[in-house]
Amino acid sequence: MDVESLTINKQSWDEVADRFFGRNPLPEYGPLAPSEEELNLFGDVTNLKVLEIGCGSGHSLQYMDQKNAGELWGLDLSGKQIDAAKTLLKNCNSPLKLFESPMEDNPGLPTNYFDIVFSIYALGWTTNLEKTLANVNKYLKRGGIFIFSWEHPIYNRVSNINGTLTFNKSYHEEGSYYHEAWGHPAIMQQFRMSTYINTLINNGFKVERVVEDVCLSDEDIQRHSNRWYSYEKAKVLPTAVIIKSVKL
Template identity: 70%
Template sequence: MVNVLSTNKQSWDEAAERFFGRNPLPEYGPMAPCEDELNLFGDVKNLKVLDIGCGSGHSLQYMKEREAAELWGLDLSKKQIELATTLLENSAQPVRLFESPMEVNPGLPYDYYDIVYSIFAIGWTTNLEKTLANINSYLKKGGIFIFSWEHPLYSRIGNKDGVLTFGKSYHEEGSYDHEAWNSTAIMQQFRVSTYINALVDNGFQIERVIEDARWSEEDAQRHEKRWYTYEKAKAIPTTLIVKCRKL
């Protein structure tokens, strides 16, 4: 695990500028429904929020603008934490950021947060069970956990000359080096059922599972010849979104 974390840390330190402000809340992922439509968070005013994989801090900035009481975040990348610190330095709310992998508690309080969320970051974990157990321990009873991640089908299916084909079995799970990255980046591949069952096993009640896609004429041009393409999104969801609650 240490080697994977070290590799991913280096990859994110190198890629941080390239991903600055990309797809933060209210977006959940490329060509996916936005929070403005889904309203999964509801009113966050005066609530304590924690961002798992906070990146450049733009999702926390979204929470700041909606008057969350406290802004907390953690990220594996030192560079990302530096960018988030700069972005949020003039916040009226308390901001506490930690450079840490999500599998480790870097000093976060237990039974404290009203909302924990993770936008397109959960698949970087090296231990899904440990990460979800940590998240459950941070939340108050009845607290909400919301996450989005690349849909498990998306990387398994390729698009060659308009023909969609399976590149590997949906049943295959585990770590893989993501081909869309410029350097080595080790992510985790799980089925939808694996996420759902792991959440249940770690004390969560599932409230919503969303696999919808959204696109526009702008998306057809914006995502041309990229990893997330308009052509594939018409047939396969790019993003899995789950809302659950601590029992």
């Protein structure tokens, strides 16, 4: 685990938490990506025990509560995000437990317990993908589902310069890199698609579905387009990857 990166990222997320309150939660999987209402990857979650990795402000857990999940659990690196989630979910119907913790650590979560673990646009912040996915496997019951979404590995390797799309780095390049996130320094991780899939397989998962589609309706473009996620890039590149896997 990269302690220095986690320290930098924790400070950064605490500083920008208010700006990301309720940003792209379920049923959304990410900007200009298909939604859960279209994909139905979770199915019926009634009475199921669910855990979110990188729960942010708690809005995806709120969605699970509205779908009658049995138990809500979440962890997030940012204490400010956890505080926001506690406030948002204080009147939820399901039992709730939240932990301020890096996803690389187990802060006291039960093992072989959860029906579903999920992560919406958070997994790419891990400083140790192997350790994080090993943790997820331990948390899940056999046959349990792990669903995550993240920015597609090719998206940030391409820049739009005066209307021309140009590779700014090699797709083969992996590992940490310094990212000026929202004007606050952060350490991001970059992996190839095969690394995500193979690390899942190596940690006891069967990959059931991989989604790279984009949604470019007028409504989607109006809601999500900004300087980073643009129609010009999304019409030729996937913005997000969504993967559903099952613990063997």
